[in-house]
Amino acid sequence: MGLSRDVYRSFESVVGPENISDDPAILRSYMYQPFGCNKGVWADISPAAVIMPASAEEVVAIARICNRHHIVFKAMSTGWGIHNVPGVEGAVSLDLRRMNRILEIDGKNMFAVVEPYVICAQLQVEAMKKGLNCHIIGAGSNTSVLASATSVAGYGPDGLSMGYSGRNLLGVEWVMPTGEVVKLGSLGTGSGWFCGDGPGPSLRGIMRGWEGAWGGLGVFTKCAVKLFPWNGPSELEMKSVPPNYVLKEPIKYYRASLFSFPSMEKLAEAARKLGEAEIGYFISRLCPSFVGLQMAAGQDFVNTWNTGMLQEMLKYAFLFVIFASSEREFEYQQKVLAAIMEETGGQVSPVSEAPEMQEQTSTAVIKVDAVLRSCFRTTGGFNTSFGAMDTVDLALNQIRAGTELKNKYIRKGALVDDGGDNSATLVFDQGHLAYTEMLIMYDHHDDESAEGAFQYLAEANQACLDRKLGPPIFQISQVGQGKHGAFGPKCFNYDMWLRKIKSAFDPNNTADPTAYSPPEK
Numbered sequence: 001m002g003l004s005r006d007v008y009r010s011f012e013s014v015v016g017p018e019n020i021s022d023d024p025a026i027l028r029s030y031m032y033q034p035f036g037c038n039k040g041v042w043a044d045i046s047p048a049a050v051i052m053p054a055s056a057e058e059v060v061a062i063a064r065i066c067n068r069h070h071i072v073f074k075a076m077s078t079g080w081g082i083h084n085v086p087g088v089e090g091a092v093s094l095d096l097r098r099m100n101r102i103l104e105i106d107g108k109n110m111f112a113v114v115e116p117y118v119i120c121a122q123l124q125v126e127a128m129k130k131g132l133n134c135h136i137i138g139a140g141s142n143t144s145v146l147a148s149a150t151s152v153a154g155y156g157p158d159g160l161s162m163g164y165s166g167r168n169l170l171g172v173e174w175v176m177p178t179g180e181v182v183k184l185g186s187l188g189t190g191s192g193w194f195c196g197d198g199p200g201p202s203l204r205g206i207m208r209g210w211e212g213a214w215g216g217l218g219v220f221t222k223c224a225v226k227l228f229p230w231n232g233p234s235e236l237e238m239k240s241v242p243p244n245y246v247l248k249e250p251i252k253y254y255r256a257s258l259f260s261f262p263s264m265e266k267l268a269e270a271a272r273k274l275g276e277a278e279i280g281y282f283i284s285r286l287c288p289s290f291v292g293l294q295m296a297a298g299q300d301f302v303n304t305w306n307t308g309m310l311q312e313m314l315k316y317a318f319l320f321v322i323f324a325s326s327e328r329e330f331e332y333q334q335k336v337l338a339a340i341m342e343e344t345g346g347q348v349s350p351v352s353e354a355p356e357m358q359e360q361t362s363t364a365v366i367k368v369d370a371v372l373r374s375c376f377r378t379t380g381g382f383n384t385s386f387g388a389m390d391t392v393d394l395a396l397n398q399i400r401a402g403t404e405l406k407n408k409y410i411r412k413g414a415l416v417d418d419g420g421d422n423s424a425t426l427v428f429d430q431g432h433l434a435y436t437e438m439l440i441m442y443d444h445h446d447d448e449s450a451e452g453a454f455q456y457l458a459e460a461n462q463a464c465l466d467r468k469l470g471p472p473i474f475q476i477s478q479v480g481q482g483k484h485g486a487f488g489p490k491c492f493n494y495d496m497w498l499r500k501i502k503s504a505f506d507p508n509n510t511a512d513p514t515a516y517s518p519p520e521k
Helices: 005-015 024-030 056-069 120-128 145-150 185-189 264-276 288-292 298-307 309-313 327-344 355-367 371-379 392-411 447-466 483-490 494-505
Strands: 049-051 073-076 092-095 102-106 111-114 169-175 181-184 219-226 254-260 282-286 317-323 381-385 423-428 433-442
Touching: 005 049, 005 056, 024 049, 056 073, 056 092, 056 169, 056 219, 102 120, 111 120, 111 145, 120 145, 145 169, 145 219, 169 185, 181 185, 254 327, 254 355, 264 282, 264 317, 264 327, 264 392, 264 423, 298 309, 317 327, 317 355, 371 381, 371 433, 381 447, 392 423, 392 433, 392 447, 433 447, 447 483, 483 494
Parallel strands: 049 092, 073 092
Antiparallel strands: 102 111, 111 219, 169 181, 169 219, 254 317, 282 317, 282 423, 381 433, 423 433
């Protein structure tokens, strides 16, 4: 369903003819996104047009045109998944790539102000020049800082020291679905960007809640995020070449180690104790296939995997990183770490002591850049499941359920045999909260493999309901039939409140509700 020429010209008058298109070839390119259901890559619905605004003022004008003509819009920043594509016919896609500036880095108060297309790596490079660093989500340093903070989940393995995106959010500039501009936190009183929750009442729960509205409540055009101390050099020199580049020189007071445990329960106990001790920079539970995928070449992974060494040594393992500000702190953290490992039976894995693994691990930890590249490398397609953030024990239950279910599809030949347990598990809030995703790899060019992946995801969602494992991340279905409609009745009917919020903030249902919630009526 295309736009009428009159409506098209209205949009064109806002952004200019070079920044809008309804060329079928252009629209088709926007439909190609990871984590889809149709062979894993193609969205089922094409946008009616793609529009590239360059400012909040242009976003406001576009939203008002959409309200006037009853057109749905969907905003996207770096475009990392099927949720970025409109889910209703006749909608326009707002590609925010022209809004790509770091507007401010306040070194004294430790925050940065960014537009939607600023990626984590871009902010990290500039922040390090001022002795600061930014949280990077597990999806990698190529993702949007703003999108993770305002609109999506926002978890990453550096959460042990830097929290997660939803809590790192400060002041916000928000273009509502109606075209009204709202400024939240201290920004709303003209006091600057430093606070996200006042003076005055906070809208953080309505704006993003646990995992965000995924574009269903308008467009966030600017936001401020917390920054954290960086004790390393202001510029990181690399050797070798991408994608296997590594740090030229080791960082002072920095140590990455891979620990193996006698059981999953002991691993969880160690993670809790490390969090409660408030030491460490980075922690991530890495299963055997996850470690192998970080190797420089795919054949290296295959050869090592076939020996069984990874499966034996890393069945219950996590990567733990110490990054201290002084020699005394470095020694203290190592002593605490050693004591906790002794209590829980943790042993340093020989794999992590190899010079090549130390080099690659250090680079991956600082940049958080190797994970998803490696998963795509194996078959060209992968997806994720489970993902509720709650206690460490709930994370363990998700791993058990996911492994059992995955093995069924591995035996059918639909999913890559990664041992079943290919989970990324992260710990937050001094060990009190954990987050896990069970990853799957499949061939999206093969109909049987793609269909098997789709069926696995459907069963994983149902397992989350049946076993009380919390709402999964990233599983989007038809409006009104998605996960909120399924999980709301099991959790205080929260889906009813989402519909009320949608009705109040978007009376014309103009912001695409597919990945969020339909309005009350």
